[in-house]
Every structure is written in C-alpha cells, then in structure tokens.
Amino acid sequence: MVPPPLLGDAEGKYRVHIVGNSGTGKSTSGERLANLLGVPFISLDTYFYKSGWEESTTEEMRANVAEAFANAPNGWVADGNYTRRLGSIIEAAETDIIWLDPPLSLYLPRIIWRTVLRLLHLAPQCKSDCDERLSTLFSKNSIVWWCFSQHWNVRKREGEKMQKIGVDIGTDVGGRKMRRLGGWGGELERWFADVAKMVQSK
Template identity: 50%
Template sequence: MSSEQTTLIPPLRGDGHGKYRILLLGNSGSGKTTLGKELALILGLPFVSMDTLAWLPGWRMSSSEELRTKLIAIMTDAKDGWVIDGSYQSKIGTLVQDQSTDIIWLDPPLALYFPRICYRTLLRLLRLAPPCSPGCDEDYREVFFSRDSILWWSLSRHWLVRKKESAMLKEDGIHVGGKRRRIGGWGSELEAWKRSVREMVRIGTAD
C-alpha cells in the first residue's frame, strides 16, 4: 500500500454504520487506560478497563467464566460501541478481539513509558493515585522484591509484546485491509492520530 493510500485510511474503521468497538493493546504502562478514557470521551462511548474488571479486592483474579460473563454483558449492553483496554487473552481468548472493529496497538519506546509506570506505581504506593482496581493496593514488597512486580512485568514483557503484536499486525493490519493499527514513537504520532479522530467526529457530526 502506497503512502498516498495510507493517508486516505480513516483513523478508525468502525462497522460501516458509524459504530466503533475499540480494543487498545500494549504493554503495561504504555498508555492504554489514559488513551481509552480520552477516546471514550471523544466518541461518547463507555470505557472499560480490563484490569478493573478482572481484579477483585485483595488481588483476587476473576475466573475465566466470571470475566467472560462480565464482558459479554457489557458489550451486549453497549449497543453503540465501546472502548476496552487490555487483552487478558489467557483468560478470555479472543472474545474482545473478535467483536472489535478497531484494534489499536500502543507501542511507545520503553524509555518513554517505563519511567511513567515507575512514577504511577510510586503514587499508588503512597496512596496518592487510585489502584488499578478497587481494593488492590500496591505493596512495597510486591513492587520491589517480587517477580510479580508490575515494574518487572513491564520490563520483561516489552519485547515479547512487540514481537507478538508485530506478527499480528502483518496479518491483520490496516495496510492489508485489516483492523489493527500500530501507534509508536515519542508522542507526536499519537497526538496526530487523536486529532484525526476528533476531526472525523466533527465532520460526522456536521453531516
């Protein structure tokens, strides 16, 4: 696909009838939740954080059946579309991916988002920022002395996520007529894409 053809691709594909079911993917700390809330506001759609849905108080994980039941109910109720961040594919398979009209892979440099997740984790440790899910407060021992640390998880999975999503992009990317889009770089690419989404909504509203 030529660069000229690429510029003609809308920022969101949708279902062809003005409805958008958007799944945001990326490593921990890559900005999924922040973008998800912003997109939901722009599009007037409900936002669903998979972390909040999956984790129960005391860091108890919902079972696969519980998580699937919650998600199906939410997606069925949100008839005009939704924005969901996170995969949890080991728990729910491709349930959300199959239902989505657009899959956005956030792939910023590790040097950009790792300091950001460190800062967020510090705020959560100090109880200055809300936990990822109610009743799931961060613990110093878990953060600094455990293999389950969110910081270790983010570091260790950066290249694994990039390898997996790169392969999926080749098969189902917008450049081959699919629904996956990669947004990388240090921020300018993401800002440009969000502007194009706002413009798409503005033109659609005007029409």
C-alpha cells in the same frame, strides 16, 4: 486512499480494543478516546481482578465482559491484553485494534513513578480495592518488573498480528483493523487529532 483513523462498522459504531505493554498508556488513551466517541470505557483489568488482587476465573471474566459489551450497544473502548482469556468474545466484536508501542525508555520511568504515587495513595489505584503493595514492588510480581520483562514479548506478539491484520499492510485483507502508534507521543497526538476531526465531521 488513506484509511480513516478508525474503521468502525457498517452502522458507524466503534468498538475499539487498545493493546500494548503495561505502562504504555492504554487506560489513559482509552478513557480519552471513549470521551471523544461518546461511548463507555471498559477497563478489562477491573473484570480480571477482584478485591485484594484475587483473580477472576476465565468463565467469570468472559461472562462479565460479555455483559459489559451487551450493555454498550452503541460502541465501546476497551483496554487490556486478555485475548487468551476472552477468546472470540473480544475478537469477534472489535472493529479496531490500536497498539500502543512507545519506546521502553519513555514508559518504564512513567510506570515506576505511577507505582510510587499509588503506594503513597497520591494516584488512583488499578482498582479501588486493589492497593499497590511495597512488598511486591521489587519482586517478580511487580508491575514494574512485568513492564520491563514483557516489552519485547509484547512487541513480538503484536508485531506478528500487525503483519496479518495491520491496516493497509496485513496479509489478511478482509481482517485488516489494527494500527500501531509508536514514537515519543507525537504520532499518538496526531491520531487523536484525526479522530476528533472525524467525529466533528459527522
């Protein structure tokens, strides 16, 4: 039996966590999925960064994210790789994990272009009061450098999670809730089409 595109919970509610490297399309896909499901989109970056890129403490972030989840009793879509900071808050609540894993050659140019547009104020910033800075563009604090250097680390980390909790393949049969969407975009679009059919059938 083919599993549905999203598992949800026993009440038919979806709490979806989208993970992947920087630039893989987590926010764009998250907003699109939230609109399809009719639930809030929660960008974890906005709870981590304060004005001027100041970082929240672990305690602050956990409290704020827990409040956001509590304010979305009918489900949510959240994006971001903050498992170590959030701990069980997100792991205990999520019904589905979607891992976006396109080729680096697809999304690295995309994140470079997005960064340039943000520098020129031609694209929305990560957060309204956190502007991209030219001084960090070519440093190791750059999102572009982070994207490139973390590609293989993220693949290793999420690949190990897939082996444990991947839908239909994980060794933890009771905890299987993770899907990998890779390729050049076709697999992601087919999955979105399946989600749309699922929503329409309800």
